[in-house]
Amino acid sequence: MTVFLPHSFVVFLSGLNCTSFFRPLKMNQCWFFLPMLRAVRRHSSSRSPGRRYTTATFPTSFAFDREETAAPISIPHLKLKMVLSSAVSTTNHVWNTYLDALNSIESSEIDLETHQNVLRRCTSSTEDMRKGSKKRYLRLSQPAAGHAYEDRFQSVIQNILALGRRPSIEDYHFVLEQFAAVGHSIGSMQVYKEMKGSSKCQPNNVTIALVLQSIAHRLVVPERKADRSDTVHHAAGLLKQLLDDMQNMGLPWTSTNMDLTIRIMKHTSDEESFNNLLRLCYGVDMRYPDKLPLDTEASALLPFTTHTLNTVLNMYGVCGNVSRLVQAFEVLTVPLPHAYKHFAAAFDDDDDFGVNPPELHSRLVSADLRRKIIVTPHLSDVHAPSMSVNRNMFLSVFGLSNRNKNITLMRWVHDKLAKVLKQKKADLLHFSNFVKHLKKKGQWPPPELPSRNPQVPMSAGPEYVEIDDVRWRLADIDDVLAVDPQRQHLPSLHPPKPLDLQLHLRILQSDIDDLTQLSEYIRSVLARTIERVKDRLGRRVWKGKDIFLKSEAEKAKVAGQDKVRVQVSKDKWREIANYKPKLGKGGLARPPSHFHHERIRREFAQQVRAERMEKRKAMAALKSSLKPPQSDPTSVADNSTQP
Incomplete structure (x- = not known):
């Protein structure tokens, strides 16, 4: 070259x-x-x-x-590229270098890629902008709406247009993400209108989601009561414009856009728009809630879940429309695809005589539900457990207690481990007997059933939004910004796995073996740790030094004293440490204080009782051997009759 x-x-x-x-x-x-x-x-x-x-x-x-x-064309251009390539360059350093390059050379000499890099490096991250925006709203009584670096975005976009090029849709989305992080709804709508006027960067579902997120964020930031009505009215107008544009452009509804729209309607309380949203997304017309609208295709609707029903009821409750709330509860509790089975006769005949109500109430419904609950489900309907208490779960806690020599925590781990072992052994016995029962009936192994399609939830966010109140809370901002606008598709859920009894039995047996081994190890470590603590404290007592006693510390705390370490006598320490002399000539000694568990005490008591019984039997045999033999009274009588 x-x-x-x-x-x-x-x-x-x-x-x-x-x-x-x-x-x-x-x-x-x-x-x-x-x-x-x-x-x-x-x-x-x-x-x-x-x-x-x-x-x-x-x-x-x-x-x-x-x-x-x-x-490179020039030295300022070279310096700008080097600043952009450095990961430690701050936003102000990047922007000042960019301004120096523009003042030294023409903007047309800087390529498009450099302008795009400056657009992304001249501002802070969205997380930092959220924190700064939250602090600004909490610190100022009337903060100015907008983005701190909005002028920088406008300058870079104008320089890109001066090159005869158009910003990409990723550039617009980056600006919208920055505006959504601070709740700048006015700037988001201006960018959205600019994208609508462009032939190459038409808005899509991600664009709509980012604009909705900025509007929802603006509604949850704190503000004066006098400005609240204007903010809500402006947000309602922006939402209506977005909904109309989505319908005109033919953009399909996604769970993310639906979630953000409900967040906005929670504050605007626009009942008319809410009814239109239900009709477009779910095919529910509250004027005729028992049938699908004529201009609606069932395949293009989002699933109507229990969360959606709760949202509908809460929305009408906030608006004060009690009659519509009762109507929605009575009709929408019946699944819409099967509602014609319950209402066909009512629409065919003029008279409603003889038509049973769609839902019974009170005791009849309760009795029917109880009968369904007590029915034993099929084995394929039982889902496999997703969590198991195993050795690794206890090992981390035990390691912490062993490193810190925390006897209380170690003792707690040992007790909980015994309870878990008991429960797992009971489960192993139960499922083993159940498998034997199925084998006797000839129902083992069970037949394989075809996989079922799981129900996909409506919301793609981490949590579904419930309409509770319209008061501002600090957590509302993080809740609004937790929605990812880039996730415009329903999440792919794995179907639930049925319970495999053979695999479950193997896992139970493996867990029991591991936990039993760990229990024995924890038992020995606990005994050794207690003995070492006793020895260390005993040496301090024998040297006349003070030690910490919990009972004395509580007394000192009640008395208002700061000194919690006390000196104890040797006899007192023997009583506290439970030192006992040996019992008898057999070398059997009382167990030390660390053998406080129920199992150890029971084994020790059995051993003591066995030795005592042996001693009693030996003494009884000895006494019986020392007694003189008694004469037979019949033989004495016979001898007396003889001459």
């Missing part, structure tokens, strides 16, 4: 001190300028006197991807 440079520029580069020029920058980032400088110096000596340009040949392998890279 051959590049022609002006003679004045070559002379300037030849006399340039490279070290002083790159001192404010980083040498490892100048991978394209140093080869150019060496080439210029190498070919400057062979320049013709009559030529105004110098021929310099640049290698084509400057970058690691072996692509040809054009030389």
Whole structure:
């Protein structure tokens, strides 16, 4: 590649001190300028006197991807590129460098990619903008609406338009994300209108979601009561305009847009728009809630879930329309695809005589539900458990207690481990007997059933929004901004797995083996830890030093004393530590205080009782051997009758 440079520029580069020029920058980032400088110096000596340009040949392998890279046009442009390539450059540094480049050269000399990089680097991240906006609204009584760097966005967009190019849809979405982070609904609508006027960047579902998010964020920020009505009225107008544009452009409804729209209607209380939204998205016309509208296709509707029903009821309750609330509750509780079964006779005949009500009440419904509950479900309808208490769960807590020598926590882990072991053994016995029962009846293994399509929830956000009140809360801002506008498709849910009894039994047996081994290990570690603590405290007592006792600390706290460490006597410490002498000649000793568990005490008591019983039996045998034999009374009588 051959590049022609002006003679004045070559002379300037030849006399340039490279070290002083790159001192404010980083040498490892100048991978394209140093080869150019060496080439210029190498070919400057062979320049013709009559030529105004110098021929310099640049290698084509400057970058690691072996692509040809054009030389920078000017020094300010080069400096701007290097600042943008640095990850430690601040937003103000990037913007000041960009302004210096614009003042030194024309904006047309800067390529489109550089303008786009400046657009993304001249502002803080959305998380920082959210925090700053929240603090500003809480600190000021009447904060000015808008974005702190809105002027920068406008300047960069104008410079891109001056190049004869159009900003991409990603550029507009970046600006909308920044406006949504601070609740700048007016600026979002201006960007949205500019996108509508462009032939190449038409709004899509992501654009609508970002504008809705900015409106919802604006409604949850704190403000004066005098300005609340104007804000709500303006938000209602913007929402109506967006809904009309979505219908005119034929954009389909997504769960994210539906969620954000409900958030806005929670504050605007626009019942008419809410009814239109129900009719468009769910096919529910509250004037005739028992049938689908004639101009609605059932395949294009979102699923009507229980959360949606609660939202509808809460919305009408906030608006004060009690009759519509009761009507929605009585009719929408029956699934709409099957509602014609309950209302066909009522619409065919003029008389409603003999038609049963769609829902019974009180005791009849309760009795029917109880009968359905007690029916044993099919094995394929039982879902596999998604969580299991195993060795790893206890091991982390036990490791913490062992490192800190926390006897209380270690003792708690040991007790809980025994309860979990008991429950798992009971489950293992129950399921084993159940499998044996199925084998006797010839119902094992159970037949495989076809997979069922799971019901997809409406909301794609982390949580569904309930319409509770219209008061502002600090958590509302994070709740609104938690919705991801980029997620415009329903999440793909994995179908629930049925319970596999064989696999479940293997997991139970494996958990029991691991927990049993861990329980024995924790038992030994607990005993060793308690003994070491007793020995350490005993050495302090024998040296006459003070120790910490919980009982004495509580007394000192009640008395208002600061000293919680006390000195105890050796006899008192023997009583506290439960030191006991040996029992008998057999070498059997009382267990130390760490053998406080019920199992250890029971084994010790059984051992003591067994030894005592053996001693009693030995004593009884000894006594019986020492007694004289008694004479038979019949033999004495016979002897007395003889002469």
